[in-house]
Amino acid sequence: MSERDRALDLLRRIEREQLYASIALAGDSGLVRTIVLGVLRWRSLLDFAIESLAERRLAKLDAVVVDILRIGIFQLRFMDVAKYAAVSETVELAGRHASRAKGFVNAILRRASERMPEPADEATRLAHPRWLFDRWAREFGEQRARAIAEANQQLSYPDALVMGGPAPAGSSPSMLVPGVVKLTGGTSELDRAAVYPMDEGSAVIAAIASAAGEEVLDLAAAPGGKTLYMTSRGTRVTSNDVSISRLRPLIGRARRVVVSDARRPPFSRRFETVLLDAPCSATGTIRKNPELKWRLREQDLESFATLQKELLAAALRLAEKTCLYSTCSLEREENDAVVEEALRGSGEFTVEDIALYAPAAARAWVEGGVLRLTPDSGADGFTAFALRRSK
Numbered sequence: 001m002s003e004r005d006r007a008l009d010l011l012r013r014i015e016r017e018q019l020y021a022s023i024a025l026a027g028d029s030g031l032v033r034t035i036v037l038g039v040l041r042w043r044s045l046l047d048f049a050i051e052s053l054a055e056r057r058l059a060k061l062d063a064v065v066v067d068i069l070r071i072g073i074f075q076l077r078f079m080d081v082a083k084y085a086a087v088s089e090t091v092e093l094a095g096r097h098a099s100r101a102k103g104f105v106n107a108i109l110r111r112a113s114e115r116m117p118e119p120a121d122e123a124t125r126l127a128h129p130r131w132l133f134d135r136w137a138r139e140f141g142e143q144r145a146r147a148i149a150e151a152n153q154q155l156s157y158p159d160a161l162v163m164g165g166p167a168p169a170g171s172s173p174s175m176l177v178p179g180v181v182k183l184t185g186g187t188s189e190l191d192r193a194a195v196y197p198m199d200e201g202s203a204v205i206a207a208i209a210s211a212a213g214e215e216v217l218d219l220a221a222a223p224g225g226k227t228l229y230m231t232s233r234g235t236r237v238t239s240n241d242v243s244i245s246r247l248r249p250l251i252g253r254a255r256r257v258v259v260s261d262a263r264r265p266p267f268s269r270r271f272e273t274v275l276l277d278a279p280c281s282a283t284g285t286i287r288k289n290p291e292l293k294w295r296l297r298e299q300d301l302e303s304f305a306t307l308q309k310e311l312l313a314a315a316l317r318l319a320e321k322t323c324l325y326s327t328c329s330l331e332r333e334e335n336d337a338v339v340e341e342a343l344r345g346s347g348e349f350t351v352e353d354i355a356l357y358a359p360a361a362a363r364a365w366v367e368g369g370v371l372r373l374t375p376d377s378g379a380d381g382f383t384a385f386a387l388r389r390s391k
Helices: 003-016 030-041 043-054 063-078 083-097 099-114 130-140 142-152 200-212 225-232 244-250 300-318 336-346 360-365
Strands: 159-162 180-182 195-197 215-218 236-241 256-259 271-277 319-327 349-352 370-373 382-389
Touching: 003 030, 003 063, 003 083, 030 043, 030 063, 043 063, 043 099, 063 083, 063 099, 083 099, 130 142, 159 200, 159 225, 180 200, 195 225, 200 215, 200 225, 200 271, 200 319, 200 360, 200 370, 200 382, 215 225, 225 236, 236 244, 244 256, 271 300, 300 319, 300 336, 319 336, 319 349, 336 349, 336 382, 360 370
Parallel strands: 215 236, 215 271, 236 256, 271 319
Antiparallel strands: 159 180, 159 195, 319 382, 349 382, 370 382
């Protein structure tokens, strides 16, 4: 199977099986990875070009033909590939997977090689759903919304927590949080005993929790990066999650691992600090997971918020001094609204300035006492609140 055949197969599977691209691409690199992530990042812009050049709606085309055209137009627009090679290789791909459309694919790609349509719409130009781009413009202002979207479109490699030994070759220290490095390639060759893949933004949350208390309950701990970061800093951590399979990386590495539904945890005592990094829409992670922006619908945000409110109520009951609530979402419904409702319901907590606990470099992303780390920082986006028990 050629690299372009492999890329087409993965794109079809990611869409059909609702896979995460990062998982589907675990064993792939080079051209396959570049094409798959590139098509997912730029999908709406590529689709605009297809519809403009074909003078018909995508719904009128077979799905496999659309994916083949996306692959071809992505190469023409964004890759350093000779135009004739991008056209001929993609036409051959069509011959193997959609032979009756081979001539049509050839015609569209030849037009694209001569004239690439340009959208006037900002959301399409930056390849983001309009509803999401407009939300960010209202929340952060148009300039920052544009910076977030532009950051999401950049080529992204994993970051890693260094747990022992030298940092991986070619890596560079994080500018946001100590103990983390930025990689220049994938993670398949990493020594997992020495380093653990985790984003800088996630490490910032873990560093805040470590600074807030010597004993922390990591209430929704999977897949375990925050627990490992806190443990490496000497914090006593109890790690809880509902998924035993996702907690497996912590077995033998964490002080105490508990499997339970965080809405109904089995603990009979309070912990000095409780960290709740809640499940969410993950709109702050689009940089590494571009498929998310095409799957998420605005109405999905409320369903996440329902779960988050239940989890935060449980976290507050278990916090002796401080509860840290965070998500990798940028959306107000999953952050400010959840915290506001929880505080109305408890009457025992107040919002504390999270800058008191944040690493020095991360304090630039604190606004009104709340961490609002957005992807234009170079890290995944996170929103975080420090809630202090007042009585």
